[in-house]
Amino acid sequence: GENVEQHPSTLSVQEGDSAVIKCTYSDSASNYFPWYKQELGKRPQLIIDIRSNVGEKKDQRIAVTLNKTAKHFSLHITETQPEDSAVYFCAASETGFQKLVFGTGTRLLVSP
Amino acid sequence: DAGVIQSPRHEVTEMGQEVTLRCKPISGHNSLFWYRQTMMRGLELLIYFNNNVPIDDSGMPEDRFSAKMPNASFSTLKIQPSEPRDSAVYFCASSRGGVYNSPLHFGNGTRLTVT
Numbered sequence: 001g002e003n004v005e006q007h008p009s010t011l012s013v014q015e016g017d018s019a020v021i022k023c024t025y026s027d028s029a030s031n032y033f034p035w036y037k038q039e040l041g042k043r044p045q046l047i048i049d050i051r052s053n054v055g056e057k058k059d060q061r062i063a064v065t066l067n068k069t070a071k072h073f074s075l076h077i078t079e080t081q082p083e084d085s086a087v088y089f090c091a092a093s094e095t096g097f098q099k100l101v102f103g104t105g106t107r108l109l110v111s112p
Numbered sequence: 113d114a115g116v117i118q119s120p121r122h123e124v125t126e127m128g129q130e131v132t133l134r135c136k137p138i139s140g141h142n143s144l145f146w147y148r149q150t151m152m153r154g155l156e157l158l159i160y161f162n163n164n165v166p167i168d169d170s171g172m173p174e175d176r177f178s179a180k181m182p183n184a185s186f187s188t189l190k191i192q193p194s195e196p197r198d199s200a201v202y203f204c205a206s207s208r209g210g211v212y213n214s215p216l217h218f219g220n221g222t223r224l225t226v227t
Contacts, residue, residue: 032212034211034215034216042220043203043218043219043220043221044155044203044218046215046216051212093211093212098143098167098168098211099145099157099160099167099168099211100145100157100211100216101157102147102154102155102156102157103154104153104154105154
């Protein structure tokens, strides 16, 4: 089945810097790659997603890039703010688009 | 829209006891997922249902775990007997027609502590 690896496990940046989180997946048939943000003690919430027919997608300060040949995708956050501090999870959908397999998460800390 | 509703929010029980976690998906969502979250293993998919039918339970760790979905608006995850290593946050999530077609919406989770 699908296997998703995520790096780094922790990331500390200064407010205003950019942050990049990278994920690789194993199943070349996977076609859907969402990113979830989980604040402390809360539920994961979708922040952005990308499908295999596009290479990049942006939404204000966040963007996701996808390289299907290399089977990796990344989350980019620009002009980071303290409220961006959270755990971020990448995920990939297995063939059939029914379920998600999650990466192990990246704890992002943005210092003022 | 009330979102995915889980109960209880917190459960503390002793080893060997039966634990039942409950979930009400978003109305109109026909896919339901149970995830377990721990520091060591992250978010693990335990089982998922499509139109109330279990599709994949390969993530269920042992026979001590069972899940049911008797109708479109209710699901349970049962652990019997519970063990300390079952301590985790259990999330229920739902989507409409599978994750490719609509985002996965998580409930607030049940924090289970087994002593």
